[in-house]
Amino acid sequence: MCGIFSLAQNESFKYALQGRITDRSSGESLSRASIYIVEQKIGTVADDEGNYSLFIKEPGIYTVQISHIGFENRTLRVPVSGSHTLDIDLNSNAFLKEIIVTGKNSSDNIARPNLGVERLSISQIRKLPSFMGEVDLMKAIQLLPGVHAGNEGSTGFSVRGGNPDQNLVLLDNTTVYNASHLMGFFSIFNNDVISDLELYKGDIPVKYGGRLSSLLDIRTIDRMPERLTATGGIGLISSRLVLQGPIGEKTSWLIGGRRSYADMMIKLSGDKSLEELVLYFYDLNAKISHRLSSRDFLSFNAYYGRDNFGVDVFGVNYGNTAASLTLTHTFSDKLYGKYSVNFSNYNYGVLTDIEGARIQWDASLHDLMLRTDYSHYINKYLDFSYGLTATFHRFVPGNVETPDYGKYTIPRNLAMEHAVYWLNQQELSDKLVLRYGLRWTMFHNIGEATVYRYNENDVVADSVTYKSGQIYNSFNAIEPRVGLIYKFSQSSSFKANYARNVQFIQLANSSSSGSPLDIWFFSGPNVKPQQVDMVSAGYFQNLMNNTLEASLEVYYKQMNNVIDFKDHADLILNKQLEKELRIGKGKAYGIELMVKKNSGRINGFVNYTYSHAERTIPGINDGKTYLSPYDKPHNLKIALNYELSDKFSLSATWIYTTGSPITYPSGRFGIKNEYLPIYSGRNDSRRPDYHRLDLSFNYKPNPKSAKRWKSEWNIPIYNAYDRNNPYMITYGYDHKSGIPYAESTYLFGVFLCVHYLYVWVYFYLLVQK
16 A cells, blocks of 8 residues: 555455654654565555555564665564554664765665656755755755756756746645745745655656646655754854644644845945845744544644845735645555645735835735545555545736726636546566556636637637636546556666646746746636646666666657747736737657766766757747757756765765757847847747856764754855856847947856855856946
């Protein structure tokens, strides 16, 4: 039931050995830990909550081996005379926990059928060089193969040529629509409350849907501390504090907060023009977990965060609210269920007040989801996962109030999204495992609404108005998923899969850097849902007793109903956004190579990706095929960690990518001494190639100290060799000569600071022509 794979388990097994595997020091569950019974030659892998189940033929005393990367192996002699529960805790291995990037299980990359899955724990992410001293998991995933950053310093990302809105981001099973702080330079995730993450690059688990490219599943820590504990840090940009503790023997709680003070630092510059500047964000996380019984576990998670920035005449504020209530229940040794209620809200507001002319714009998105998920193990041929979800979407694109025109409102959009899924995993032999499933999704547009019909010139021909609560349009989508794994040996395997994903919600991008003013909209009578069919295959090889992992993956994506916007599209406060759209086809393909070293004084990874993404959309580029904005053919990423001693370590990351496509002016024309640019084909030029080196020096004064208070010093150096990577390229012309020019804005030269007590050493903004 709980394992990813099981060897030689079937209906002839009479006794069940089940339980939960946890971290001894923190009480946190260890997902994907391995458990193996030597005499029976059977084993499994714990699920996301650390639960496992094994089935034994006859009574006896058995040798049980438990292992997990970053923890000491443990061997137990367990008497079995009937089905019973055995909870197991593991001691952390301080040396192994310093590995930068590795799978949860030493052979998980070989045995797991899913392709394109990357896992990172927060202890691994913390070793990477940080940006302005802020450890950020969104920056960490940008180092993975097939993942590209949206812009310099941005937390936005593209996966295998897809748009950023094609990534489903979940925090404790709750959708996050905008995961950025400070216009995309930081993410909303406080690393002190995050346990680990998983990134699925296309082969999204069948229980999730609604996005084309990827799933980023982020989980907060789940632990039962023995006493009150505190974790925190003081930095140049922000400070944070997390408290957690027990309530009795069955309940634990957590509360954490983070607050930035960039505006305070800027005001120290003495520039009087910045005295009115407001620029800060804050986060609050809360969690309470309670074990109702040996079979029932209840947890509540909540997040609230906001950004505020502006000056005396202009201001923007935006933020997220996310909450989930989850009950897990073990029906039997073979049936496990999870029930959850999830709420998500994203909203933003813009306010201008120039000479008494006050203009205010507010917008919001709301999701309420109910879901049930089951894992049902019958035998090695019938290992089921199934469930259903129901989501109510409510989007309010904009309410604007101006002194001259009064209130201007874009009608709200309502929709219901239902899904039913089923998956079976069959172990056909010790070498071959087959996984296949189906997801059926139903999407309904709900009134009150006015639907426009457009002629061939994108002019409104007529319209139909639907009353409140009326379902006026529906879509049904069948999304099959098929995967297999063939294990040549315990250290090598071949995997292949096919997946179809459908997306009903799109984003009208106004910036690639994580602007808070992006507008989400539904598929409807004029906009069909986007669809992708992806096939992928890969070879995986472990060497040197699983300390060295090598992989090669290839993929091909065929996309239908791809959305792009016409030139000079009007996206802001547009009641007829559909007429700005153009719809066509696209494709993407690539190859990803990865080598990881998981232990030793020198550890880390090297990966290279070759990729290509293009679109063919009538009405754009004269109908000719053009490059996707996220086409970056060559990508090389290196991350290394050198353990000088138990106290000192050095980390380095180096990134090289081909410059992103861009449309440059190819000429100009003049009207009454005013010169206007003439643009060439869509995305037929490129920005300069991007590359950057980041370094980090880490010092632990007393790594083996038994004291409760422990500290660590971290000195990151961002952009160590001062590479000028363009953040923005703008165009103009000399008014006297009429000669045009391009102007590049570069952000962040060499940036060095000290984490724990930060010292601002060097930072500048450079503009060059």
